[in-house]
Amino acid sequence: MADEHNVPFPPLPSMVIEKDDDSANDVKASKQEHETKLATVKMLLESIDQTVTVAFPLHAPVNELITHFAKELRMSVNVLQIIFKDKVLENQLTLSQIDVEPNTTVSMELHSKDPINQPLRRYRPRQDISMPDVITVRINENPNVTRDVVVEIERNNIRKPYLGGTHHRITGKEYHHASAQTIPPQRPDKGTVRYCRDTQTIESRHRVIQTTNEQSTQMSKPGYYISTENDRLLTPKPYQTAEERFEILTKKAIIIQKYFRRWLAKRDVNTLREAFQKRVQYELEQKQKQAEERQRRYQNDLERRLHPRTKDDFDVLYAALEKWREEEIAKINATKQGAARKAALALLVDEETELLATIDRYKSEASRHNKEANIQRFLERVAQPKKWKYKDGTTTEMDTPYSIRARELMQIYNTVTMKFLTLDERLDILLTLKHTVKEHDSRITQEIIQLIDREADLLMRGTKEENLSGLRERISTLFLQYIKTPTFNPGVVRHLKVPQDPVTAAQYKTFYCRSCQKYYPSTEFSVSSTNAKIGKCRQCIRLENIANKRSDQTKFKYLLKKVEKDECGHNDGAHCIFLLTVNDMEYMFKNIWDSHSVLSEESDIYTLTFVRWNRHEEFTPWNCILLTVEEANAHMKLDDPETSYSDPFCKKIRYKHAISRNHFTKLVEHMKKQQQQIHESKDMTITAVKVGRQRGTPTAMANA
Numbered sequence: 141m142a143d144e145h146n147v148p149f150p151p152l153p154s155m156v157i158e159k160d161d162d163s164a165n166d167v168k169a170s171k172q173e174h175e176t177k178l179a180t181v182k183m184l185l186e187s188i189d190q191t192v193t194v195a196f197p198l199h200a201p202v203n204e205l206i207t208h209f210a211k212e213l214r215m216s217v218n219v220l221q222i223i224f225k226d227k228v229l230e231n232q233l234t235l236s237q238i239d240v241e242p243n244t245t246v247s248m249e250l251h252s253k254d255p256i257n258q259p260l261r262r263y264r265p266r267q268d269i270s271m272p273d274v275i276t277v278r279i280n281e282n283p284n285v286t287r288d289v290v291v292e293i294e295r296n297n298i299r300k301p302y303l304g305g306t307h308h309r310i311t312g313k314e315y316h317h318a319s320a321q322t323i324p325p326q327r328p329d330k331g332t333v334r335y336c337r338d339t340q341t342i343e344s345r346h347r348v349i350q351t352t353n354e355q356s357t358q359m360s361k362p363g364y365y366i367s368t369e370n371d372r373l374l375t376p377k378p379y380q381t382a383e384e385r386f387e388i389l390t391k392k393a394i395i396i397q398k399y400f401r402r403w404l405a406k407r408d409v410n411t412l413r414e415a416f417q418k419r420v421q422y423e424l425e426q427k428q429k430q431a432e433e434r435q436r437r438y439q440n441d442l443e444r445r446l447h448p449r450t451k452d453d454f455d456v457l458y459a460a461l462e463k464w465r466e467e468e469i470a471k472i473n474a475t476k477q478g479a480a481r482k483a484a485l486a487l488l489v490d491e492e493t494e495l496l497a498t499i500d501r502y503k504s505e506a507s508r509h510n511k512e513a514n515i516q517r518f519l520e521r522v523a524q525p526k527k528w529k530y531k532d533g534t535t536t537e538m539d540t541p542y543s544i545r546a547r548e549l550m551q552i553y554n555t556v557t558m559k560f561l562t563l564d565e566r567l568d569i570l571l572t573l574k575h576t577v578k579e580h581d582s583r584i585t586q587e588i589i590q591l592i593d594r595e596a597d598l599l600m601r602g603t604k605e606e607n608l609s610g611l612r613e614r615i616s617t618l619f620l621q622y623i624k625t626p627t628f629n630p631g632v633v634r635h636l637k638v639p640q641d642p643v644t645a646a647q648y649k650t651f652y653c654r655s656c657q658k659y660y661p662s663t664e665f666s667v668s669s670t671n672a673k674i675g676k677c678r679q680c681i682r683l684e685n686i687a688n689k690r691s692d693q694t695k696f697k698y699l700l701k702k703v704e705k706d707e708c709g710h711n712d713g714a715h716c717i718f719l720l721t722v723n724d725m726e727y728m729f730k731n732i733w734d735s736h737s738v739l740s741e742e743s744d745i746y747t748l749t750f751v752r753w754n755r756h757e758e759f760t761p762w763n764c765i766l767l768t769v770e771e772a773n774a775h776m777k778l779d780d781p782e783t784s785y786s787d788p789f790c791k792k793i794r795y796k797h798a799i800s801r802n803h804f805t806k807l808v809e810h811m812k813k814q815q816q817q818i819h820e821s822k823d824m825t826i827t828a829v830k831v832g833r834q835r836g837t838p839t840a841m842a843n844a
């Protein structure tokens with residue numbers, strides 16, 4: 141069954157009634173000629189089996205009907221054609237010319253001229269239309285006389301208001317009140333403002349007046365009885381004057397004020413009590429936190445002494461050994477003399493030798509423990525991709541052929557060093573390793589291949605894994621050497637201490653160590669701000685410390701890193717702190733600032749820190765102060781410390797700054813040169829800008 145839809149056509153008169161009365165006079169006949177005559181057209185869209193009904197004027201050409209359907213179907217006008225009685229209608233014809241009577245229904249067919257490439261589309265009716273565009277009403281005027289009237293329905297898309305309704309208690313149905321379909325008439329605009337503040341506001345005046353209340357009473361009388369059962373007896377009280385009333389109100393107001401002030405006082409006391417309790421709780425938490433921090437540091441130091449792993453851990457052991465040795469020597473000198481003293485010192489030397497041997501055993505164990513971790517860190521560092529960091533914090537990574545090659549070698553090395561593998565898995569790993577090293581022909585690759593073949597042969601013969609540990613260690617060591625060779629792994633060049641390229645090696649500055657009589661790159665020497673020339677290398681300084689002084693500088697390293705981190709947080713281009721060494725920090729802490737806070741005399745180095753004396757200038761030995769962490773946080777909030785502290789205290793700080801200037805004379809000269817270079821560079825930039833503006837060309841500015 142075809143789908144039938146009734147749709148509106150282009151705007152027509154709201155209602156047209158065709159009267160077919162033979163007894164009409166001439167005037168009505170002349171009006172009927174001017175009225176628009178309509179016919180109902182049922183258009184069959186044959187290819188999609190759909191029927192659409194429209195009202196169409198008889199005098200309008202067929203071209204308008206085609207245009208209407210082309211717009212509704214979203215197709216071109218040149219593609220559509222209308223067939224009526226098996227004939228194609230021309231566009232200039234009208235319905236009256238093809239013998240269509242008014243108020244009748246005619247059926248037509250709509251086809252596409254190119255049904256293969258441009259078939260008819262399905263007609264989609266409007267959703268908001270639920271009634272036909274034109275209806276035909278048959279009127280019975282007499283029992284034997286009827287006439288048909290064509291009525292066009294006018295639709296106004298208005299939203300009807302909700303006017304309430306009723307609710308059926310039994311069935312639960314709701315019945316809403318309906319409104320008329322006609323739009324309410326609009327008032328003509330006469331140019332007068334109807335809604336304004338002046339018309340909605342009135343002026344009112346308030347006056348206090350006393351009005352009379354008319355009342356009536358009912359009393360018993362002959363013939364009329366009123367019950368007195370519910371009556372009440374009212375006794376008048378003494379008369380109260382205005383002064384007495386004012387006095388009573390004053391007393392009551394005083395009572396209200398008293399209780400209100402009491403409430404305010406209780407509120408303030410409760411606020412102070414809560415603040416006091418919070419302060420006490422905060423102090424307890426801080427004390428507990430400090431105690432936990434001390435306990436954690438104590439446990440950390442104990443763990444470092446029992447299980448040393450790093451160079452700093454062994455420095456702690458050597459410092460503890462030296463402290464014990466000095467205490468024992470002082471005890472021997474105080475209690476013994478002569479031969480007994482010499483014998484006791486000899487025994488002390490033997491005990492010291494045993495302890496040094498124990499520390500050496502710890503070193504060997506730590507080196508074995510750290511070896512694999514150091515190798516893994518080295519391989520990961522070589523295999524890392526290149527990274528770029530932007531201002532918004534995001535990073536961009538890029539893998540290069542060198543990083544990809546290094547990552548492949550790292551994965552092979554990790555699989556080669558794995559344990560507890562099956563026979564097939566181990567053979568697959570060895571085969572992969574053999575194919576990897578076969579890419580290059582050299583002495584080391586040939587040796588690796590020979591070892592791989594030997595292990596594969598032993599595995600096929602059923603040799604136990606305990607007997608293959610040495611062979612596997614040789615294979616992993618040689619493969620690690622293979623990875624560290626730039627010929628086989630070009631990405632490792634940037635991570636080797638000794639440059640393999642002679643041209644690159646010439647660019648590195650090398651210096652001569654007078655102690656070990658060897659040449660090292662500049663990175664192997666620690667340069668202090670007070671030294672005039674380069675002295676011993678780091679290894680010789682460490683050996684000298686172990687043999688003679690045995691001092692522990694771990695705490696001062698911690699202090700220096702903390703100050704460097706704080707300076708980086710200022711982000712103002714400070715660079716003086718990065719020229720200071722651990723020895724300089726130790727000298728400042730012990731000799732200049734006497735190892736305690738200037739304000740509170742606190743001597744725990746873990747709670748002390750160096751901060752700027754004037755926060756608007758960068759950190760230097762002559763612009764710093766040693767305080768606790770809490771004191772430092774409060775000090776950094778001061779804009780001008782000279783006016784915030786007392787004169788004797790400021791004089792004391794200036795004296796310590798003068799000592800620092802005298803000790804770090806070379807650093808003072810270096811800072812002055814840096815400032816001069818900065819000013820000169822700014823002057824050169826200003827001069828270049830002026831010259832470029834005078835000459836008027838960017839090239840001239842760049843040359844200047």
